Amino acid sequence: MxxxxxxxxxxxNKDAMILDLRHNLGxxxxxxxxxxxxxxxxxxxxxxxxxxNSGRHLDWNQHFAFKGTIVVVLIDEKTSSDGESLARAIxxxxxxxxxxxxxxxxxxxLASDNRLVDGGIATAPEEGVYNEKWGWGMGIEQQxxxxxxxxxxxxxxxxxxxxxxxxxxxxKIQQERQKLGDKPxxxxxxxxxxxxxxxxxxxxxx
Numbered sequence: 001m002x003x004x005x006x007x008x009x010x011x012x013n014k015d016a017m018i019l020d021l022r023h024n025l026g027x028x029x030x031x032x033x034x035x036x037x038x039x040x041x042x043x044x045x046x047x048x049x050x051x052x053n054s055g056r057h058l059d060w061n062q063h064f065a066f067k068g069t070i071v072v073v074l075i076d077e078k079t080s081s082d083g084e085s086l087a088r089a090i091x092x093x094x095x096x097x098x099x100x101x102x103x104x105x106x107x108x109x110l111a112s113d114n115r116l117v118d119g120g121i122a123t124a125p126e127e128g129v130y131n132e133k134w135g136w137g138m139g140i141e142q143q144x145x146x147x148x149x150x151x152x153x154x155x156x157x158x159x160x161x162x163x164x165x166x167x168x169x170x171x172k173i174q175q176e177r178q179k180l181g182d183k184p185x186x187x188x189x190x191x192x193x194x195x196x197x198x199x200x201x202x203x204x205x206x
Contacts, residue, residue, distance in 0.1 A: 001029055002035025008036070009064060016173045018166070019090075022100065030101065034089040037096075039065035054187035070176045071096030072169040075147055080104035082172030087145045088138055092131070097172055100145040100165050 008017075019033075026165045041060035060067075073096045075087050090096045108125035115121060127128050139145065151168045158164070 001027070001032070004029070012064050015066045015068040016072075016177070017068055017096075017098055018072050018074065018169045018173070019096065020074045020166075021079045021087055022074050022076040022165070022191050024080070024083030024086075025076045025078075026083045026085070028082055030082050030086035034093070034095070036064070037066055037071065037090070038093065039162065041065050061131060069180070070173050072172050073098050074165050074169055075103050075145060076153075076165070077101045077104060077144075079145070080106050081109070082135040084140045084145050085138075088134075088140060090132070091145070091148075093139045097149070098145070099149045099151055099169050099172065100147045101138070101150060101152055102146050103144040105140060105142050105144035107137050 006017075011017075033199045041062045044060045046059060071090070073087055073090055075083075075098055079100075080103065084105075084107065087098060087103060091098055096115060106125075107129050109127040109129070110123040111126040112121050112123060113126075114124065128136050128141070130136050131138055137143070149168065149172070151165045153164050154162075
């Protein structure tokens with residue numbers, strides 16, 4: 001969670017994001033991160049020159065809502081527990097594209113109600129997860145979340161410094177950018193604005 005906050009709030013106004021859930025052991029992050037990524041702005045504001053107070057493009061409501069439209073999520077066989085839940089959540093609401101390997105496959109959550117006399121806790125999987133599409137286990141328990149594009153990291157080349165999964169994620173972002181083409185960015189609109197002065201016949205006659 002700390003790593004996400006440090007990286008996201010510094011660069012939330014970028015046009016693309018790679019969310020690396022590899023070796024993520026979970027915890028309780030899925031609802032918080034998926035809620036942030038689902039926030040969308042409905043209006044933008046700036047001066048007559050199309051600038052915000054910060055000197056960048058327009059500001060927008062829903063502070064810290066992700067400006068971009070491209071999200072790629074990296075997962076692997078050690079993405080587990082709530083890391084898997086986050087990957088499933090992003091896939092379910094079509095927030096991003098999953099790349100990597102099938103996840104660990106542990107969708108029953110631990111509970112902390114088994115207190116011991118010495119103050120310790122004996123945890124055990126007790127609470128399953130459910131939705132209407134997948135039923136119990138949500139296609140996670142004993143199955144794992146399957147990526148949209150399966151890519152494995154060769155141990156030898158990875159040791160030498162080549163992260164093939166990350167390379168594929170960057171390529172996916174570049175492909176999506178090409179698809180978007182010259183589609184205008186809502187936070188960087190054209191400077192032309194309607195004439196609202198009394199010289200405008202439509203405004204004067206209103």
